[in-house]
Amino acid sequence: MGNKNIQICIIDDSLPFQKLNGKIDDTKLINAKIIEPLIEQTVKWPNEPYLRDLTALILNSKYYKSGNIILNWALHPSFSITAIKQENYFPDLVIFDWEFLNFRSINRNKEDEAFKVADELKEMLDLLPDSFFFVYSNVASQIPIYLFKKELDKYAKRFQVLPKGNHKLILSSENLIYDYILLYLDDHPFIRIGDQEIRFDKSRYLENYKDILHLEFILGQESLKNELANKKEISEKTVREMLQNFDFKLYLSKDYHILISEDTEFFKDNFGPLTEISYAEAFEKYGLYALSGVLNDNTFKL
């Protein structure tokens, strides 16, 4: 375990803090120590099982127990903004809900409310230029897109929208956030993918929590599941082995320094001559993002 620490702030009004028998000031940051009793099996989180799961994952981890994870909770964005401004509180990671039903003004309609939340998110992104944000919400698919474009586009690389409890990808939203935290703290953590614990070896081409999703995109979900069940490890060596089992090919235009997904007449005419290259070779030479990039866009400038 490394010496690195991570400060995490969860901003969500669904914490069942009423079960703490009035021990807290609910307008201030709530330290994780106080909420530890809430992750006991007997405590129910009405309508928020996934938020409970995420909180339990974090608080039960060895990194929390060793003090490498410092977690605070705010019931509304304004409380964390006050802490940032008045207490020099600078979390490295913010897990930000989108709906604050317990704080909704009766005078605001749904759209005004969305603008207000977007403004608060934007203010936090400005106040915390080095922090990463997960917008983690039950209504992720209903967040008005124009708020992203007009207000949040310039921050696009610093936040990720995730629906609570999403299990369509190889790993749930909760696992994805948890793996982000582990990879922030450790170069060789055991990350969670479904029910499995997989060792992740960081290297020049593997470094990011989204790398698992790039692998899923390239290999397909079932194929990656099978590979991980056998190998129990994500490293350059095991990824190369996974890709070596693949029959599909890519093409390299040496003259134009471009990786190409198919040797169509157009690409031969305009970027030829093309040299065949396997997925494994492409990964070895150019990395994971080049490989998923060429599959997503048909070409990738090297």
Next chain:
Amino acid sequence: MENGKSKFGDLTEPFGRSKRPLPPHKQRVEDGHKNRELFADFIHNAKNNGTPNHPSELQIIDDDLLNLIKKREYDKSIKKKYCYIWVINKDEIIEILWEGLLNPEDTLFNEVKHTNITAGEKAFHGGELFFGKDNTIYINNGSDRYGDAKEFWTVVVDHFKTIYKKYKIEDIQGI
């Protein structure tokens, strides 16, 4: 459409025109790439001429960037600001969506795709479109999902010319 036959040829399923075995990423359309409802307000129906009203300012590409795109020497995030994706849907209507939109349901790339316009349904054709200076519209058939219908490409270009009479349509097939 006459006697069930379209001048645009046959409808195709997403990725249906590929002549090779499909790699895993093309074997199914992700849910986040089939959600039309999320983008419905931003999809422009070109039946009645006019240009998309989202983003509010039409994104006009300059010649230098267009040349870089032709040579595949572009920064993707910059290209997306100027690129509009289009389909000719099953009702033979051109629908257009700005590629610069962020898709929160695509966890990996945050991108909109042609299937966000069609809800994952069949379509005749798809491609990319750029608005240039001097009322020029550049179009190509660049769509993994609905592209690659060479024999009908001239018909498609002519259709764009019919719809966009006030514009000069430039065929940049292949970029």
